[in-house]
Amino acid sequence: MAELTQDQLLWIYDRMRLIREFENRASALFAAGKLPGFVHLYAGEEAIGVGIMANLTDRDFITSTHRGHGHCIAKGVEVNGMMAELYGKATGSCKGKGGSMHIADVDKGMLGANGIVGAGGPLACGPGLMAKVKGTDQVTICFFGDGAAEQGTMHESMNLASIWKLPVVFVCENNGYAESTPVHYHSASKDIADRATAYNMPGFTVNGTDVFAVYEAAHEAVARARRGEGPTLLEAKGFRYFGHFEGDPLSYRTEEEIAKNKSNDPIDQFRRRVIDRELLSAATLDEIDARSKAAIDAAVEFAEASPYPELSELMTDVYVSYR
């Protein structure tokens, strides 16, 4: 097992639990008709975002996807602002102007969820280039799905990052489906990570339901990037509990598969492991469960009590200067 301090273990569990609570609640709120638009939920993939982010600081950057809530929470974005954003309220992370698919917090290094599949690859090369030009040791993580792996932008970005030796870690979250289309259909590669060879960068496939495995793989990839040795492609294989979007009937998934996913739940796996090894007590974990639930209760209350943006907000933030 990777060498993780007690504090790190607590942080990992806290973040995974908070993501799960946030997503389960978002699903319920959506079903109840409380959230405008649509949401893409991360439940089931917690070990990936959290295992990666355990290696970062606030000075590091990430680019995210349409399924971005988990990345936000793992990167330290406040859940009150996130929930208010899902409601389109003035107190949201983006003042209600972005919504679920565009939650961002640049101060935390979170450069935005993104509604365009594969758009984060080019963007991630940006802070990578910035760090290189300014000579800092900041690292950027580019999260993308198995669906995005088939976009030309990801090919262009991985090639560019490699020739320029940018401090970027490309993390393919392979949850098995591009919307409803299974990866074995849409990908010519056995593993997405195999493509790393073509870009002359290291590539690894890890179990994305095992936060320790993700942490360990990312640890080396992030260290390599910080040393200025260039990018790495990590593929984390996992699953999502919910559909592509809320309201997706999930008709493309078998009962067998659903049962298998449940038995591989990343949070249950973590609990079993840390309790078996007496690293954390069940009581401590239960306390975090209760705290996460309370935090999400409070976030919903905060969001519902918050006002909608003033109509004058419609016209602000298009430009920094209007001349």
Add this chain to the structure above:
Amino acid sequence: MTIRNITFREAINAGIRQEMRLDPTVILLGEDVAGGAATFVEEAGEEAWGGVLGVTKGLAREFGRTRVLDTPISESAFIGAAVGAASTGLRPVVELMFVGFLGVCLDQIYNQGGKLRYMFGGKAQVPLVVRTLIGAGFRAAAQHSQCIYSVFTHMPGLKTVVPSTPRNAKGLLAAAIRDNDPVIFFEHIALLDTDGPVEDDDFIIPLGKAEIVKPGKDVTIVAIGRMRHMAMQAAEQLAKDGIDVEVIDPLTLSPLDEDAILSSVKKTHRLVVVDEDTPYCSVAHDIVALAAQQAFGYLDAAPQTVTPPHVSVPFSPPLEDAYIPDAAKIIAAVKATTA
């Protein structure tokens, strides 16, 4: 203050050089902008390409290969990288070699660069300049000759600038680099070898302000980019016929200096817009709409537009020549408003 006669090409180079000297966060990237990744060229004391048309020549030598970066032919990746770098502390000047290549990277320009600030509730800024070549007249056919700045002007979050002389090219480009919003900067290929007086000293020309190229009292001609020169040719001949036109060059299309155009129309009561972009959903038609909506009572004649037809740029020389608006067409349009 030294004023020298330099070409439009040299003026663009001077604008970039000025800003790169003033601000170490300004970087330049694009296909061949340094020119040949092999640095032995510079070590031998020779100049690398500096872009396919030599516009950025010498910048790699002065600023080094960390700040002047050749890219692979991956417009999405390097323009997206420029957007990401702009939102995290650099001021990239990125070259999209020809505007016709927007088709392979538009997402990064408008869905990302143009929208980040708004989507993030004002918590990001994207101080980015995309320089790109436009314009017909070089027998370069349909994919290397269009203007299509109207497409970008249509998109909230982007600013669009079309310089027309060496002096305004340098000053506007410097202003665009200092601007904290994404600016698309359109360089007309037929202007690159034109010359004119430009100050050696540092200066900027503020965005969003039109230039009254020639004052006049009878008809307002709004002429964009290279069309400014066509309009001036027309003005000379019209003067002989006793028609005194006012020529306005908007310079910036977004934000458009509406006041300058409206004041002129209210004075002359007649409007002709000359634009090398294709006519549908165009800046030319927007300017006509502006006058119709906000100065209707002042107009003594229906506003006219002089644009290419709604077709792609043809290759065959006589066809291409017929495509481009010229002084004769402008004169006919002006006379239509005074008939």
